[in-house]
Amino acid sequence: MVLIPGSKNEYFEERDKLIGMDRALRRDSSYIQSRSALEKEADEIVRRIRAEEAESIWKEDHLDVLHPFPGMEFLTGKRIIEKTRIFKIISQMPKGALLHAHTPAVIEPRTLLQLALKEPSIHVRVPIRLTPTNLWSTLPIFLPLLVESRQSIGTSISSSDYIPDTWVHIAKARESFDRALGGPKGFDDWVIGALTVNPSEAYGTYNTVTKIWKKFQSTFSVAVGLSSVSSLLHEYFRLFFIASINDGISYIELRIDPDFLKGILGEDGKRYLTQREVVFMFGETIHEIKQELKKEGCEDMFLGARKLIYCSLKNVAPKDLYTAIEDCISLKKEFPHLIAGEFSRYDLVGQEDELRPTIDYIEPLLYFRKRQAEEQIEIPFLFHAGETLGDGTAAEDNVYDVILLGTKRIGHGFSLVKHPKLLQICRERKILLEVCPISNEVLRLTSSMPMHPLPSILNNGVPVALSCDGPSVFGNFGVTYDFYQVLVASETNGLTTLGTLARDSIEFSMMQLEEKKEALRVWEIKWNIFLQKIVNLYGP
Amino acid sequence: MVLIPGSKNEYFEERDKLIGMDRALRRDSSYIQSRSALEKEADEIVRRIRAEEAESIWKEDHLDVLHPFPGMEFLTGKRIIEKTRIFKIISQMPKGALLHAHTPAVIEPRTLLQLALKEPSIHVRVPIRLTPTNLWSTLPIFLPLLVESRQSIGTSISSSDYIPDTWVHIAKARESFDRALGGPKGFDDWVIGALTVNPSEAYGTYNTVTKIWKKFQSTFSVAVGLSSVSSLLHEYFRLFFIASINDGISYIELRIDPDFLKGILGEDGKRYLTQREVVFMFGETIHEIKQELKKEGCEDMFLGARKLIYCSLKNVAPKDLYTAIEDCISLKKEFPHLIAGEFSRYDLVGQEDELRPTIDYIEPLLYFRKRQAEEQIEIPFLFHAGETLGDGTAAEDNVYDVILLGTKRIGHGFSLVKHPKLLQICRERKILLEVCPISNEVLRLTSSMPMHPLPSILNNGVPVALSCDGPSVFGNFGVTYDFYQVLVASETNGLTTLGTLARDSIEFSMMQLEEKKEALRVWEIKWNIFLQKIVNLYGP
Structure with a gap:
């Protein structure tokens, strides 16, 4: 039972006791009791750097980051995080x-894509020929095909003669990717976009658990x-x-x-x-x-x-x-x-x-x-x-x-x-x-x-x-x-x-x-x- | 201690016991035990309506509300809330x-503003003559003036001859509010904007605790x-x-x-x-x-x-x-x-x-x-x-x-x-x-x-x-x-x-x-x- 203490000294004693009780269950508390002088020193250094960076890099203006703060939305803050000393430590x-x-x-x-481009079996199809209008709402469907199924396959998923839902080899699809869609680099960006969640999706377009999960599942x-x-x-x-x-x-x-x-x-x-x-x-x-x-x-x-x-x-x-x-x-x-x-x-x-x-x-x-x-x-x-x-x-x-x-x-x-x-x-x-x-x-x-x-x-x-x-x-x-x-x-x-x-x-x-x-x-x-x-x- | 039960019946018994223990501290639990048949019935009705509305009104498309869900951001969801039967109840x-x-x-x-407009003592000033460009970044400063201080006051806070930081009676400031700023209605909107937090401020412009507090304080x-x-x-x-x-x-x-x-x-x-x-x-x-x-x-x-x-x-x-x-x-x-x-x-x-x-x-x-x-x-x-x-x-x-x-x-x-x-x-x-x-x-x-x-x-x-x-x-x-x-x-x-x-x-x-x-x-x-x-x- 915590009582209301009278004198200031008594108060501070009670306060330490209360904070101690509140933290007693923590699994780091026994380590804190028994840690070495070296660990204590390193901990203090890290706390000092953290406090400095909270007031410096996390309060500066950053390009495209409206509200930087420590622990902020990861997809937006990642580049700031990588610049900190705490991250390096x-x-x-x-x-x-x-x-x-x-x-x-x-x-x-990107590495996965590079590996896949080398595989003779991996093919891609789309339910509709890709155009600048439908590109970002259309997901690539990849599949490694059995040798026996690799016959009579198309040459491009973005050309006017593409028959919806027919398979094209991944490397061929990349090379023949329409210039209007950015060519091979455009293909890479499109696939990477389908494999990742970007900040505007997480924090704008799909800003609820149910909605962002739809995107998350599609990346899988x-x-x-x-x-x-x-x-x-x-x-x-x-x-x-x-x-x-x-x-x-x-x-x-x-x-x-x-x-x-x-x-x-x-x-x-x-x-x-x-x-x-x-x-x-x-x-x-x-x-x-x-x-x-x-x-x-x-x-x-x-x-x-x-x-x-x-x-x-x-x-x-x-x-x-x-x-x-x-x-x-x-x-x-x-x-x-x-x-x-x-x-x-x-x-x-x-x-x-x-x-x-x-x-x-x-x-x-x-x-x-x-x-x-x-x-x-x-x-x-x-x-x-x-x-x-x-x-x-x-x-x-x-x-x-x-x-x-x-x-x-x-x-x-x-x-x-x-x-x-x-x-x-x-x-x-x-x-x-x-x-x-x-x-x-x-x-x-x-x-x-x-x-x-x-x-x-x-x-x-x-x-x-x-x-x-x-x-x-x-x-x-x-x-x-x-x-x-x-x-x-x-x-x-x-x-x-x-x-x-x-x-x-x-x-x-x-x-x-x-x-x-x-x-x-x-x-x-x-x-x-x-x-x-x-x-x-x-x-x- | 909860053990891993063997049979299905035994499992369900243990499950009820565990949920019961977990909720035992709740202050509503004794009331739930002892509530009347009437209260139980009303509770079930409310639960039914809540479930229906979660699937109906909270899943419909609403003008300007991108992601409706029960318990969503209040400033955006308020109008949907007011349409529900749960709200009426x-x-x-x-x-x-x-x-x-x-x-x-x-x-x-709006009521506060109407009351203030009737007060002979309440005056307003701004640090710069109001124009369409500075209107939304300039806050009105209101103050009830002592009779003795009400002399030689201006006539408009938006006219070209306004001397920054001079007092104008609130009603006069409203009547003379520049047409380019919306006239008297524009004055009202400007004051209401300064007294409230709007959704784009809370969820966009000032989207952190520290920043939104600055706006909150200014409304006070x-x-x-x-x-x-x-x-x-x-x-x-x-x-x-x-x-x-x-x-x-x-x-x-x-x-x-x-x-x-x-x-x-x-x-x-x-x-x-x-x-x-x-x-x-x-x-x-x-x-x-x-x-x-x-x-x-x-x-x-x-x-x-x-x-x-x-x-x-x-x-x-x-x-x-x-x-x-x-x-x-x-x-x-x-x-x-x-x-x-x-x-x-x-x-x-x-x-x-x-x-x-x-x-x-x-x-x-x-x-x-x-x-x-x-x-x-x-x-x-x-x-x-x-x-x-x-x-x-x-x-x-x-x-x-x-x-x-x-x-x-x-x-x-x-x-x-x-x-x-x-x-x-x-x-x-x-x-x-x-x-x-x-x-x-x-x-x-x-x-x-x-x-x-x-x-x-x-x-x-x-x-x-x-x-x-x-x-x-x-x-x-x-x-x-x-x-x-x-x-x-x-x-x-x-x-x-x-x-x-x-x-x-x-x-x-x-x-x-x-x-x-x-x-x-x-x-x-x-x-x-x-x-x-x-x-x-x-x-x-």
Whole structure:
């Protein structure tokens, strides 16, 4: 009980006590108590630079940016962010694990396009000949075609003799792209536009959750068509792993739709790969990267990746989930290190509010639990939930169900902040939230970082890892941008908070206990090098 | 502890239990348990209509409204809101007490202008002759002039011979307003524009908290100049009380700046009223209204009003607060029923983040507590706090201080949701939050009602009353609009929630215990009439 104190000294004592109690649940509080003098010094330096930049670069006039402020809309503020010293510092930080990102939305869209242009199988079609009038309202439909289907295909999707919905090879379509549409460069811009969300779409045209999701989903369809070829996908994974390692990420868990897994064209162009072949290829790519790093004497930089299988519930009637469950079990048995489980509300054609709620799938999900017991395997649930602004809607109630189903982590959990009992359960049972600040903001769950509920989640002592969700679409590659937004939007958070988030991303990953210990040991070494670098570069 | 249940039936049992635990703290939960069959029926009707309207009127195309949705930006959605049946229903609801509104921003700005035009004392000046080019970037400066200062005044503020910064009588300025500026109607539009925030200002031009506050503050300066005359102010209070009564409000606590109290010109135009004269006049106006209602046999409709004195801290150095404290004590002694105390961070020229934090005033505030003990009076603190998006900033820390200082209620408390310990204290010590949803949204603390933290506050069992803050500026007169936004943005909230908010507004008012009992008794009667009306009008 806090009493009204009488004297000024007494008041300040009570005040410190109250603030202390309020922050006692935070997961960074024990680290703050026990941190080294070096970490304290580095933290103070970062706080000083943050305060300086809030008053300098964030208050200057910038071309095309009407209202700059720390934590502002990412798509508008990105170029300012990249100019700051805080960004440079965070880009050097060892980030731990990347726990929430979706294939195929994890590499630079221009790179993906370049890879696709080299593939003989990838073709494009449009439902209407492209003209300057319909260009920006028409989406490209990409698909890798089987060798046998590549006959009698057109030469241009913008010429007057184009027959709607006929396939043209992607490189040919690019070369022959009408000058009035900008020629080959115009083609590139059109495809990139279809793979990304731009500021005027997020903050103007589609300025609600439901509307921006329509655009977001369409970027996934385009990316799936561009990347569903075995040779390309191998390179896709490689580039993604390398970029992640360069961002300071040392372990990855990637979400992949089983429908995507089933649609990968083999190198010979004669058949589609089986799911197990794709999973195997994923494992091989990890192995390659690790071997390369070993040669260079820096195997510490990457500790691996583990794939999460998940299921597009909207397309699936509850009774059809049983097939996916058996697929998942057999993949887990063959690749125990590569599979974690998510049968989630997420899918490519619907936002949480528009989908059937998790409770509709309760029978197959309970059956899945039973099957795991029979097979004596454990495939932990890692559900999406609470990625909604609804309050008490059927979609929002998913937060209850994923907890009852024993989820180990929650993807997003944005609405969890409304539920005192669930916050307590997540804290006590150590259920981590995979928070994706920039994704939430671009997808209009929050207007900017200062409005994001993360401070409540952290003050409630719920474990959190930051992630990027669909960086090809948003442009937030790695986790540096997301860490940036979190650091600059709060004066409670400091360097020790970021360190706690990174540690928890490892602690709550699906690695084995021994792997985690090793990952944490390596992380601590890198963390201290990082702190020393800050002090050397920016200290007095 | 929630376990993973095995069978489907068991699952549903656990699910109900978990949802029950999560909602157990809510203040409407006991009312939901014990409500009458009539209230249950009315609640179901309202839920049905809300769901219908979410799919009909909120999904239709509306002129000039690009993205309609329930709980959307108020200034853009207002005309759609007014067309709904839910709005019509809520406008009939007995609302309880209005606990958070600021003079002089509580009546229709057009009415205020009409009143001002009749006053011989009110004059206007501008720093530059008005032209079509500078009109919308130039604010009118209004001031009631002492008789002795009304000599040698100009004839027009838009004619070529206008000498900048010279006074012109308001009616003369209006009549002579240049045709190129729209003539007298153009004058009215210009003044109304200066008294209100319009959608393009809130959502475009000034789309951050700091920027929109500059506009918000300027509307207050204009309103103060237009209303600081004794005869007008008497009518101002009357009109405000009558409009509030018509909105279903039966008791009012109004915030008034002591500087405003000191600047009211007397009827003879020869001197300014003393603070006690203005407070006396306020009391007289209440008395008049009550007498009129009594004559009509409906004295139950209005139970009175109590004025809150408060202090503009930013203009005040901590040492200068002592004068205001003594003023407050002497007013309380003379008008015990009309004064409650707030020495708050709020003022007319600064937003919370820009002001000195409450802690800077700790010495005079502790002294004030001591003086009250000496004088054997009690002037409860009713502080503003947490009206900020800051996290861990000096301004945000005000939430700790107002609680330590024993505040009985918190004005806004928007950021309280971040603080688990403070939520617990507010729940246990019964500190009510005066939540102003539309004000928060227009002033850009939240982008729309679905992003507002109110659901967390309610689920944490913190008492809440809804209020309108500065309705002249936002256009949310009464509390119907604010109740509307809360009801349509959540499926957890229903009619019983609104009833709970109304009851709590009475329960946590500064009325005496006996007055509260009476107010609640009357409210319950009206509530049942209201429920019956819903069932009669919209039931099967």
